[in-house]
């Protein structure tokens with residue numbers, strides 16, 4: 001299509017309002033009525049705004065006075081237009097329009113020419129963040145289950161899947177743990193596991209999915225009952241079993257069937273008779289009330305859309321005086337909306353990190369005392385070792401979360417985070 005552009009200046013005896021009124025209410029309807037005879041396809045008037053913005057535009061660019069209006073008429077082609085104009089039967093109509101134009105347009109100071117439109121389609125601007133954009137809890141849960149299911153079944157490995165964080169990694173099956181020198185062992189060393197820890201766990205139990213070493217901060221005693229929330233393939237559960245000895249007991253809970261199957265196979269192959277793995281969600285633990293001495297967990301609770309039921313359940317199953325020793329990712333402050341909208345960052349243990357102050361409040365409300373939430377000593381090294389954290393890395397830290405369920409014989413008043421038990425993250 002081609003377009004006739006008519007940049008019009010009003011006659012000197014007219015005000016801008018007179019010009020606009022005549023063009024809009026007389027000339028426009030006149031052309032509209034005869035447009036079919038002109039074979040015109042489209043007709044648009046652009047009336048210049050009477051607004052100081054136009055003075056500003058003109059002076060900032062050093063331009064001349066604006067036109068009073070710009071008319072546009074479209075034809076299929078120049079040939080179409082010429083056919084109409086050269087048609088002798090159109091002579092009267094042409095004369096009518098030129099006469100009418102001269103009543104309100106200063107033709108000598110106006111401009112008229114044909115153009116061809118070149119349109120640049122503009123990308124849709126990103127929609128402002130809304131609560132609806134954040135994945136809903138069920139979407140997060142099923143993505144977490146899918147991701148860790150494929151890691152457990154070996155479909156995603158360090159080689160085959162992009163590694164976004166601790167939770168994005170998976171180790172290929174390694175027949176000889178201690179001497180393999182594989183990436184998950186190296187990761188375990190960064191997280192604070194000793195060579196003895198690495199050597200003591202069954203092959204395939206360490207999938208490189210943690211963000212700390214909860215057993216190292218749990219002060220486990222011989223004979224205790226330990227619960228591992230989100231036990232994965234059993235790495236920490238097996239280390240806890242070594243610490244509590246044959247008279248102790250370890251229960252691992254995980255919601256991903258492939259993980260539970262892998263952990264059970266690891267236990268059976270290596271004779272861990274005091275370790276048991278149960279399928280279930282840690283928001284509704286398949287564990288009786290008040291039977292656990294210590295709860296451990298490694299890089300799991302951040303994956304739960306709602307942390308309140310997790311800590312409520314932890315409180316329920318602990319014996320009075322029982323403790324939690326959790327490694328997890330915690331946020332220094334509220335994370336940006338674009339992070340919270342990213343499902344991969346959720347299942348990658350970043351987007352679900354709870355702000356420090358909120359986490360302390362959740363623990364207090366669940367009933368815990370002696371709450372400590374502190375950055376792991378090499379938190380920066382742990383977080384920086386994850387590949388895709390550039391936009392989030394500075395906003396989160398690898399945390400150690402410690403707390404105790406009060407016992408009836410507690411004499412000292414319970415300390416809470418406000419009393420100084422929760423150092424701020426550095």
Ligand SMILES: C[S@@+](CC[C@H](N)C(=O)[O-])C[C@H]1O[C@@H](n2cnc3c(N)ncnc32)[C@H](O)[C@@H]1O
Nearest residue numbers: 148167209210230231232254255256281282298
């Ligand atoms: C990052 S991996 C950590 C696994 C293990 N703690 C480790 O360090 O190797 C997270 C694990 O938590 C499990 N998980 C995530 N959300 C859970 C929930 N709400 N209930 C039970 N398990 C969950 C996943 O299935 C996955 O096995």
